[in-house]
Amino acid sequence: MTGKVQKPCKICGKMFTPCADCENDKTMFRWKRVACSPECAKKYFARIASSRQLNPENKK
Amino acid sequence: MNIYLDHAATTGLSDSMKQYLTSVLDLWGNPSSLYSISDKPRQIISDARQSVAKFINADPKDIYFTPSGSGSNTLAVKGLTSENPSKNHYEVFYSPTAHKSMLKACEACIYHTALKVNSAGEIDCVYLDDVLTRHNALKPLVCIEAGNSEIGTINDVVNIGSIVHGHNGILAVDATGYIPSCKVNMKQWENYVDLLTFSGHKLHALKGIGVLWKCKDIDLKPLIYGSQEQSLIGGTENVLGIASLGKAVEDYNYSSGAPNNRDYIYHYIVNHIPDSYLVGASIESGKRLPHNLYICFKGVEGESLMILLDLNGIQVSTGSACNSRNRSASATLSAIGMDEKDTHSCIRLTFSGRETPEELDYVCDILKQCVESLRWLNTK
Numbered sequence: 001m002t003g004k005v006q007k008p009c010k011i012c013g014k015m016f017t018p019c020a021d022c023e024n025d026k027t028m029f030r031w032k033r034v035a036c037s038p039e040c041a042k043k044y045f046a047r048i049a050s051s052r053q054l055n056p057e058n059k060k
Numbered sequence: 061m062n063i064y065l066d067h068a069a070t071t072g073l074s075d076s077m078k079q080y081l082t083s084v085l086d087l088w089g090n091p092s093s094l095y096s097i098s099d100k101p102r103q104i105i106s107d108a109r110q111s112v113a114k115f116i117n118a119d120p121k122d123i124y125f126t127p128s129g130s131g132s133n134t135l136a137v138k139g140l141t142s143e144n145p146s147k148n149h150y151e152v153f154y155s156p157t158a159h160k161s162m163l164k165a166c167e168a169c170i171y172h173t174a175l176k177v178n179s180a181g182e183i184d185c186v187y188l189d190d191v192l193t194r195h196n197a198l199k200p201l202v203c204i205e206a207g208n209s210e211i212g213t214i215n216d217v218v219n220i221g222s223i224v225h226g227h228n229g230i231l232a233v234d235a236t237g238y239i240p241s242c243k244v245n246m247k248q249w250e251n252y253v254d255l256l257t258f259s260g261h262k263l264h265a266l267k268g269i270g271v272l273w274k275c276k277d278i279d280l281k282p283l284i285y286g287s288q289e290q291s292l293i294g295g296t297e298n299v300l301g302i303a304s305l306g307k308a309v310e311d312y313n314y315s316s317g318a319p320n321n322r323d324y325i326y327h328y329i330v331n332h333i334p335d336s337y338l339v340g341a342s343i344e345s346g347k348r349l350p351h352n353l354y355i356c357f358k359g360v361e362g363e364s365l366m367i368l369l370d371l372n373g374i375q376v377s378t379g380s381a382c383n384s385r386n387r388s389a390s391a392t393l394s395a396i397g398m399d400e401k402d403t404h405s406c407i408r409l410t411f412s413g414r415e416t417p418e419e420l421d422y423v424c425d426i427l428k429q430c431v432e433s434l435r436w437l438n439t440k
Contacts, residue, residue, distance in 0.1 A: 029438050045371055
């Protein structure tokens, strides 16, 4: 595992290793850059959706 | 609202099926034994075989129950080919878009050649004829899928069978993706197809049961040694699974086979969600599975879209179900020459045909919102 980047999940804080493809792809959002699991990814998306509803400016 | 749009991955059990299977649980005798408590389990297997044979218009003697669709595919390929070069009589030619079980079984054979497909995923029949003409040292075994579960393209089984038989070859067809929405009639196909496989849990039966139909002239080596299933698949029979398949095909209804729901969503997408396109055979071609929609949304990660849709009560998949946890692009998308960037931007929706208008409108609305949200996230 030497050289594998680890980062904290934005939801639960657990350290995880995102896939290199996801980290290097700057063309689109990839859930594995921010969350350690699909369950945490769902929570992330729920937070984003809530934040967009609270701030309509974000919908533009 | 919860809307399941991944019927190509698996299907649920009806209430009547659950009631029936509960009654079967009490019939626990070993079907191979000769005493009275084994009579009913043995009868269930016999009845199920009759039902499956009737479902595909075939002789019950040519129907074999296997542990799965993957098991059927493996038996079809490995049952013919040998690992010993001096005893091997076949060269295997296979669809590069076939299910992994067929793909890997073919690639494990000593002599194997991938066929070509066009950008819609159809087998290139000109290339097939040419390659069979050039490779004529061994008898050809050609392995294809009738309908691709992933991108929905239907192959011309009759034409391919004609070509294969014209070269004195054997044609094995995986009908798993095809049979849930397109009726199979072996009386029409038996002059072109030598081996046919499909899976039970795509037809509202239990998981863990598959079918192999075999032409009488074909001799296969066993997949699992034993005496069951005419010694091709040994092991005490999965009576519950077989019972579920027998009932599922008896109750099976092709009346919801029209592509209306698929087309409704498709037309909404092309008219309201920009930078998206259909993957596989076109809607107009008539060569597309009627319940399959495989769409690329440019700039949107398919997995993220799948998760976000699930958050909103809609289940879809990216790639084939078996590939869902695997990061690499599917073999099918690579084989059709799709742009590598786009291969990670696709989702597959597979319908039952029984979705309500309200559900369809909900799907359209949520799909649009989710795609917009993910494209917005790209800007942050």
